[in-house]
Amino acid sequence: MTETTLDDREWRLVRDNARDGATQMALEEIAARTALEDGIRTVRTFSWEPSTLSLGYRQDPETVDWDYCERNGIGVTRRQTGGGGIYHDRDADISYTIVAPAAEVPGDLMDCYALFCEPILEAFSRMGVDADFAGEEQDSIYQPSCYLRDINPAHDVVVDGGKISGNAQYRQRDVVIQHGSLSFDLEPTDHLGVFVGHGLEPTTFTDRVTSIREHTEIDREEAVETVGDALGDWCDADESTWREGELEAAQDLAARKYGADAWIRDREVLEAEP
Template sequence: MDGSEEPLADREWRLIREEAWSGAMNMALDEVAAETAAAGGPRTLRVYRWEPSTLSLGYRQDPDTVDWDYCEREGIGVTRRPTGGGGIYHDSRGDISYTVVAPADELPGDLVESYHLLCVPILDAFERMGVPARFAETERPAAHQPACYLRELHPAHDVVVATAGTERKVSGNAQHRRTDAVVQHGSLTYAVRPERHLAVFADAGVTPAAFRERVTGVADHADVSRSDGVERLEAALADWADATEGAWTDDELERARELAEEKYASDGWTRRRPGRR
């Protein structure tokens, strides 16, 4: 399929407005949305908050990179994503997250092309917020590999704001490409909390000042409240796919709660070693 086409508006899309869920439930709901889309149900656009604040680990991330004692002491949840990359601290007030889910055969097979298509509404949302965001254009070496926002920038899926000749990351996006569905989820930083973001990692070796040199948030560039930012992201997503407001079915919520308990909240999933399935 030609990624320049607009194959979305003639499909059934639902927008699920911002909800607050635990990290395990957020990942379970993404999986359930993929099952629904693959079974011929609606494609899903969702915006969500992490409650409590949560560290989401990349699929292959070593659990030894986490300061488990700090997370437990501070009431920070920990889960593992089905997508790659490093860990992301999702602050319950400083992060705005989204997911786009559609059948695999409706999206480009090329990974970069797919990212650029599904990030169209994300860049639109930043524009609506008054934030001059764009895909990364320059390479920058990793400062701390276990932390997603401190890894090298990737022009396919890292969104940055360029100021004074330096690109600072404002959004990271990742895809889980199943045989029957594609799940793209991402994190938009609203407010940067470098001390908390670094403290969830064991031996990060990066100062808060150095973190701020690489990461920025909506609040640094625009006079927009978090709730307004959420509304503008929801509007951008809805306009992009001509989506109608929707909700989870009772069956989807029951299935998600089962997945959250059995998989995404389990030590077997969250603390598993790289290479183990």
């Protein structure tokens, strides 16, 4: 892979607050705009409040148990990346985002995954978790669930064969956005319950998926801090927050797109911001 220099660019680390899923997805688009227009690249950690099911870009909304989500106060949004749905528990999930201009990172998808997953693997190492990319593919168990789909050595991270992190990329306006989910703990009942008619036992999920808590005694707060530190060190980022206007723009985009039924249920691309 061609060597890519990151630390001579302007990067910021945002240790973000817990927010609803629509706003979290919108913030990625706003960060992409900032990277493209103002030359500020972003790495961030975040969590979901309320707990949220994020659908893959092409996922059929008929796979969702909408009543279960409503009864249990689980939000639903749709990602720009593909794959199956991911239940992001408020306490059991740790999420991150990396945003950078496409011209500054490898054009080959696998090389870009390898580069952008470096800080995630480093974070696991710092936590004492012996994680690495999957050594071989594993067949899908249940297609609607991202964590139970086939395991891909290019971007799925495992410990002793159990998936502990999923990562995905998309490109928008010449910007690469990678986001991912790390399992701090497991909530198999909700991971499965958000899907209609799954017919699976919780042990089916726990046999395929593992968590940070199963491999170390670190608490969640320290785990989140470790992920943020690894991201910041990777690109020599400055500690930062969202700039004036970014959060407001994200909330507007969330209302128009990521929180709208037209996008969540029908994947309709709404009109651009005036």
